Amino acid sequence: MGTSSTAQRGRGRPRKMAVPEAVTTALRLVDEEGLDALTTRHLATALDVQAGTLYRHFATKQALLAAMAEELLAGCGDPLPDGLTWREQLAVLAGRLRTALLSRRDGARVYAGTHSVGPNTLGFADTLVGVLLETGLPAEAATRTMFTIINFTVGHTLEEQAARELTGSDLPGALLMLHTALDPHVYPNLAAAEPTLTGTDFDGHFTHGLNLLLTGLTDPPPPARSAS
Template sequence: MSPTPEQRRAARHQLDTGSPAPAARRGPSGGRKKPITVDAIVSTAFGIVEREGYEALTMRRVATALETGPSSLYAHLVNKEDLDELLIGRLCAQVELPEPDPAGWRQQIIDVCTGLRDQYLRYPGISRAAFAAAPSNRDTLRVGEGMLAILLAGGIDPQTAAYAIDSLTLYVNAYSLEVSLANRRLNSSDDDWVVSREELLRRFAALPDTFPHTKRYAAELTAGTVHDRFDFTLGLMVDGLPGARREP
């Protein structure tokens, strides 16, 4: 009996599956092609996202890039969601996790979130793959484990720490997706929708008096970079955690 999708996914999460080396393939001209492996599929998927954005990523698109059919991919992956999990896992593997420090836990948790953000921003829109996904990949779980250790070292009780991880990662995912979408539109040929800060200030100044606060505080509403706002929001979220140990 063939293994179920769940069994195939679980097998990949083991440290050593003892799988035989994949067989080499030959192209139409007789030349040798790279064998189909999970690593080859994931690397090809990253290349597609980097060049065309996450919206372009489908199993068929990956198969075409590998000069094979979609059925060849399903010998290694369960479905598109399985591929998404592997993509996010590989990015999480690049995030540095410090040894938890009770005296510096606040900056440590912010640094981990910033590192995850930077990994997502390398590939336009890829954080979308992390939404509504249960973390089962070991590399993804590694980041969650590291964040939990940091928050516990900061004096946060376990339940609050668990909810905080959900909130922080959700914000990082959403922020990264928004920045990717904005950058894509900014770099597109049809950029009439893009409004500079100067243009925003002009439009706010021209608003009727029914918008008194927007007109008066237009400079504040349009100040700073997107990363300034990211830092502000993370700081606000972390400082609001009940029971947190305050840094000296």
């Protein structure tokens, strides 16, 4: 007869689990089944550990999500290329965040609302605020602007990933409903814009929105001349 993995460990001794292993497995499960299917029990089964083992490392599911979000942001705060304007630097950072969230199924949902204090999350935020401080913004305004850029990026990516989840007959059906609702006699402006409304140029939508946001930031004042 075969023996179970627990028996093979001897007298039911609990399997040891490393936090990185749990985070990697949780992200894999989300890729395979979506965030809604991720539960502590499901993750514990995939790791072959008791649920209590997970709770020792992640007291709540929110703590697990924060650890997953921290892993998603790896590399986002890396040094920026030389020779970029401050607007280009901000665009690179926002693009890194979007790419990181898109790298995993439901990545934006995993990240939204988390409050990680890990080096990936804080490093990204520090780099972003640093660029804004270099423009001459005071710390409060730079921090509020950081939140605005992050919130725009996360909100856009939430919508983008939700739209990408519409597969098979769902997407054509949704587009048909929208086409039918856009009566040009009732909604002439939206009807004229139907190709854009029903398009899937998410890169274009993101770039356009980010450009609007960054254009709203004033250029830093020129350095004061010293009295001769």
